[in-house]
Amino acid sequence: MTLEEVARRAGVSTATVSRVLNNAGVVKESTRRKVLEACRELRYHPNLHARSLAGGKSRTLGMIVSNIQNPFFLDIFCSLESVAFQHNYEVVVEHTDYRPSRLVAAVRSMLGRRVAGLAVIVSEMEPSLIDELSASNIPVVFYDVGHPARNITNIRVRYEKGMQRTVEYLYSLGHRRMAFVGHHAGLDPLHERLRAFLDTMGRYCGEVRYTSAVSSDSPAGGRQAAHQLLASGFEPTAILCVNDFMALGVLRELRERGLSVPGDVSVTGFDNIGISEFTCPALTTVNIPRRRIGEMAFEILVQGQTATANADREILIDPELVVRESTGPAPEA
Amino acid sequence: MTLEEVARRAGVSTATVSRVLNNAGVVKESTRRKVLEACRELRYHPNLHARSLAGGKSRTLGMIVSNIQNPFFLDIFCSLESVAFQHNYEVVVEHTDYRPSRLVAAVRSMLGRRVAGLAVIVSEMEPSLIDELSASNIPVVFYDVGHPARNITNIRVRYEKGMQRTVEYLYSLGHRRMAFVGHHAGLDPLHERLRAFLDTMGRYCGEVRYTSAVSSDSPAGGRQAAHQLLASGFEPTAILCVNDFMALGVLRELRERGLSVPGDVSVTGFDNIGISEFTCPALTTVNIPRRRIGEMAFEILVQGQTATANADREILIDPELVVRESTGPAPEA
DNA sequence: GGAATCGTCGTAAGCGCTTACAGGGGCGGG
């Protein structure tokens, strides 16, 4: 089913059909109706490939995330998708499993699709991409990695702040032995969170002791890390998780071991994903405005194209501590 | 950056470059290297649109789900994506929010993309789609809705069985007052689950009483439904949820009200999503082999294309009860 | 009444790729 067949059926030229379908140019009302009628009868669906090849533009955005199973990334995707949908854009996601090689492949694939804009929300990084993307001439939003460059805007969350609040808060509750649970993808932003953790600890709590464990980014990974942590003999009074997703598993492991949260040990997450308030106990965490991040990404990619072109930008977001039930005073030694 | 520029740079024709890039035809090793070299220097990325327009085929699959935030759908997507990735295919998702109108739009969009195959994993339905898809000549997999037709394979999960097991199990534990929590998208498969619930109840338990509540498909929705349920005065000893995602909220609401699970009331879910074993208490649920569904979808879409062409098929899956901690004997009256 | 104007539409040239098909060297065999 092609444009030409529709044109033939409606007794007009392909140009006219195209005009009708794109609401471009002027078409007499009666011919418009004929064309639409023909489209319906023939169950015509325009070929998007031909369309964006000819038009040189596409109404689809690309988004690359590290782990789409993690609600944090998923939420950002949904948020972007939602705004995009309202503006008649589509967005295709790809995930990298935290592997730089897959990141590169995903970016290439997106460039191949000639997306109208690309949001890269990942933890891992591949330095060469910056140049490649910058040279590609399509607007790009990075989350947390890479500095801004031509066409590239960077949205950065100040993890230090969030981590600092968390540590201070736990410290004020009397916690002195803390542990950090992270995941394997030990690249920048994670190091960043861990570093922030250590920095703050060093600054505020001279006598504090810590340890850390890593596993995969999933509840099961969190559980495994917690297991490993507790098996090591170190007995933390508080466990800080790199994100809520893993914290789920940590909570589970603690319960399994008969440790009460927050009675015996306090637990904190990061991200404030939706289910973190449905855990038991509800998770104390650090909120990151995912909805806004998605919206901002859209604005930058689509609308900012003209508005702030070439205005190399970096957007900073301050996360905030959300205290719920999983944290409490440190147990008496 | 086009094929032609690469060709010029490498001093060959576009046909040769194309051959190199697609590993098609024979090319002398030295020219192959020259071409690849040119590609690298020019940071060339083939235009996928042009490619699939010219080639008439694309290596991308489409997938439409009702609610991608629900881990059930997400898992199937990830599973499909994973196999697809191994075979060098990509898959683009779209979600409908349970709205038939969005389903139609999504299907059209996928047809417009000329996907190589389409998996429609949704609860809602729009009858006209069957014909439209069947006529489109691309392989399609439906989950749970629609009967098989030309090019269309249907994967059906026998909810009745799962529901039956669940009800029987609860009945054997002494439960007589049960409630059902569902969501708004009251279309076929959901009705199916509710119907299965009622059927079984009617058959096995003459004296059983029930009620049901619906809300949106999310933990928050589950919580709201539970709230509404308990506010109604009906005091169930068991709550069966249409899926695990909503069960999360039900558990939370019960805890909030000081009701112990399973001491005061038992709770069951459906789907066996990953986090259902990380809830507190761990959720008794019905497993649906999501991984296999994704894999089957791929086989049908890509490999079955030739193997079982035109062999109208329906695949049946029997779900199985997974007993965990959220169910127990009914409290003494 | 003829020219200028406007609204409506058709013509045709690509967009960047794939792919028959043909062509042109190099080689071996007759």
Place this chain on the structure above:
DNA sequence: CCCGCCCCTGTAAGCGCTTACGACGATTCC
């Protein structure tokens, strides 16, 4: 030494669409 064949490569015709550009009849204006 010439023919045939095999390797390798180039030529060019599309794939289905968008979009300048121009054509054409119907108004309108002087």
